[in-house]
Amino acid sequence: MMTLSPAPRAxxxxxxxxxxxxxxxxxxxxxxAPQRTPEEAAAEARxxxxxxxxxxxxxxxxxxxxxxxxxxxxxxxxxxxQDAEDLAQQTFIKAYHNLARFEPHRPLVNWLITxxxxxxxxxxxGAKKWDEIPYDAAGTEPSPARAAETRDxxxxxxxxxxxxxxPREFEIMWLRFAEELSTEETAKVVGLxxxxxxxxxxxxxxxxxxxxxxx
Amino acid sequence: MNTSPSSTRxxxxxxxxxxxxxxxxGDRASxxxxxARCSACQEHFAREDAFSLGLGxxxxxxxxxxxxxxEQSIFNAVQRSARIAPVPxxxxxxxxxxxxxxxxxxxxxxxxVALRDSDVGPATPRTADGDLATAAVTxxxxxxxxxFAQVEPRADALLQxxxxxxxxxxxxxxxxxxxxxxxxxxxxxxxxxxxxxxxD
Numbered sequence: 001m002m003t004l005s006p007a008p009r010a011x012x013x014x015x016x017x018x019x020x021x022x023x024x025x026x027x028x029x030x031x032x033a034p035q036r037t038p039e040e041a042a043a044e045a046r047x048x049x050x051x052x053x054x055x056x057x058x059x060x061x062x063x064x065x066x067x068x069x070x071x072x073x074x075x076x077x078x079x080x081x082q083d084a085e086d087l088a089q090q091t092f093i094k095a096y097h098n099l100a101r102f103e104p105h106r107p108l109v110n111w112l113i114t115x116x117x118x119x120x121x122x123x124x125x126g127a128k129k130w131d132e133i134p135y136d137a138a139g140t141e142p143s144p145a146r147a148a149e150t151r152d153x154x155x156x157x158x159x160x161x162x163x164x165x166x167p168r169e170f171e172i173m174w175l176r177f178a179e180e181l182s183t184e185e186t187a188k189v190v191g192l193x194x195x196x197x198x199x200x201x202x203x204x205x206x207x208x209x210x211x212x213x214x215x
Numbered sequence: 216m217n218t219s220p221s222s223t224r225x226x227x228x229x230x231x232x233x234x235x236x237x238x239x240x241g242d243r244a245s246x247x248x249x250x251a252r253c254s255a256c257q258e259h260f261a262r263e264d265a266f267s268l269g270l271g272x273x274x275x276x277x278x279x280x281x282x283x284x285x286e287q288s289i290f291n292a293v294q295r296s297a298r299i300a301p302v303p304x305x306x307x308x309x310x311x312x313x314x315x316x317x318x319x320x321x322x323x324x325x326x327x328v329a330l331r332d333s334d335v336g337p338a339t340p341r342t343a344d345g346d347l348a349t350a351a352v353t354x355x356x357x358x359x360x361x362x363f364a365q366v367e368p369r370a371d372a373l374l375q376x377x378x379x380x381x382x383x384x385x386x387x388x389x390x391x392x393x394x395x396x397x398x399x400x401x402x403x404x405x406x407x408x409x410x411x412x413x414x415d
Contacts, residue, residue, distance in 0.1 A: 056297065060290050067286050075279040085281060089289050093296045156273040157266075177267055178274030195238065202237040209266055 035107045035180070044108050051099055059099075063092055066109050069179075070116050076158075076174055077120055077167075087123060091116040106188075110181060114189045117171075157212060161204075164211045169204035176201055229256050236260075321391075 036044070050058035070091055075084035094115050095102075102111055158178070161170055168190075175186045176197075183201075187194045225233070232249045233256065250256050 056294060059293060063289050063293070064286055067289055068280060071281045071285065072279050076277070081279070081281075084279070085285060085288075088281070088285075089292050092289050093293055096293050096297065097300060156276055157270055158273050158277050173270070174274070177270035180271070198238050202234070205263070205266070209262070212266075 035110070035182075035185075041107075045104055048099060048102065048104065048108070051096070059096060062108065066112055067092070069109055070112050073113050073174075073179065074116050074120050076178070077117070077171060078124070083120075083123070087116060087120050090119050094119065106185070110185050110189060113175075113179065113181075117189060157208065160211055160215070161208050164207055165204050169200055169207075172197060172200045173204050173208070225255060225259075229253060229259070232256055233259060 047058045047062055051062065067088060071084050071088040074087045074091075075081065078084055078087075091112060095112055098115075102108065158174075161173060165173065172186060172190065175181045175189055176183070181189065183194050183197050187197045190197070192200075228249055232253070250260070
């Protein structure tokens with residue numbers, strides 16, 4: 001039976017992992033690790049204030065700092081370079097005109113990713129290239145054809161994730177483990193509760209790990 | 216009890232511990248009573264950590280980079296957009312203050328009443344104090360309403376849809392009460408022949 005008790009004494013790490021069993025590592029992506037240091041947060045706040053005061057060079061610095069990450073996020077969701085460029089550009093334009101509404105306690109890049117996500121969804125909703133798939137209870141077992149495709153094409157875990165997971169699960173996993181957003185920030189970006197995000201991560205990781213181990 | 220998770224379904228206690236951690240997060244030590252004893256769970260969490268590290272590492276491998284000049288093209292687009300619509304820094308609602316509007320209305324009403332009183336010649340018979348005060352309050356309410364509507368007609372229309380209207384109404388009521396008090400106590404009056412009048 002599971003019981004609550006003080007932390008166990010330090011044990012030798014498992015072979016090949018460097019991770020001590022039961023260690024309080026949370027996960028490789030620390031749940032509470034800050035995305036930015038206090039100095040970075042202060043510098044970011046200065047740039048935002050300067051932009052709101054009319055200094056375009058400050059916003060140019062913001063663009064220079066975050067454009068690749070925003071572009072990459074959109075590209076990972078759409079797999080289209082041209083679309084990613086256009087949507088990233090729209091993202092920064094929207095962010096510029098709504099900068100006064102930004103909540104300064106959040107990292108700016110998370111807000112940019114939120115705008116990028118919403119911009120991309122609105123763009124593709126008409127083209128049906130990236131449909132918002134509602135959370136459902138569908139099984140996570142890949143079909144034999146999909147499993148074969150996985151074996152043939154997959155080079156990285158993310159290539160396999162794109163095949164195995166639904167678009168929503170892929171997005172959640174990308175935000176958590178590639179963008180390294182916390183559960184709270186991920187929930188804010190996608191507009192779900194933290195519990196919902198945790199459930200999606202739990203199921204997606206199980207499905208992905210099983211798919212990777214199988215191949 | 217604890218078997219290899221890759222070949223058989225994990226024990227119920229293992230499933231509980233792993234699900235607990237996944238959904239409620241926190242220190243794995245909170246389920247340490249089980250984890251400390253269960254080698255299968257220890258291996259599971261170790262594999263989970265390694266998998267998470269692998270996800271991060273592979274994310275860097277598939278990271279897409281934009282073309283050269285992309286950054287400048289974004290900035291040019293933002294500049295073009297900024298020329299059309301500069302960044303708004305002040306909320307439209309900050310252009311008028313409810314308190315200042317109400318105070319302005321009250322001052323205007325007092326001035327109106329004072330001027331009206333000064334226009335009355337000595338030969339004109341005055342009404343009783345109460346009648347004059349009533350007339351002053353009526354004039355205040357009329358002029359305040361007119362002033363409020365004239366100063367910011369859009370504001371009134373906006374306020375009708377805005378829950379803050381109740382606060383504005385409260386300010387207005389307070390101002391009316393204050394002016395009524397002033398009118399009753401400080402307006403000049405003359406003795407009345409009948410000695411009757413309705414105060415307010």
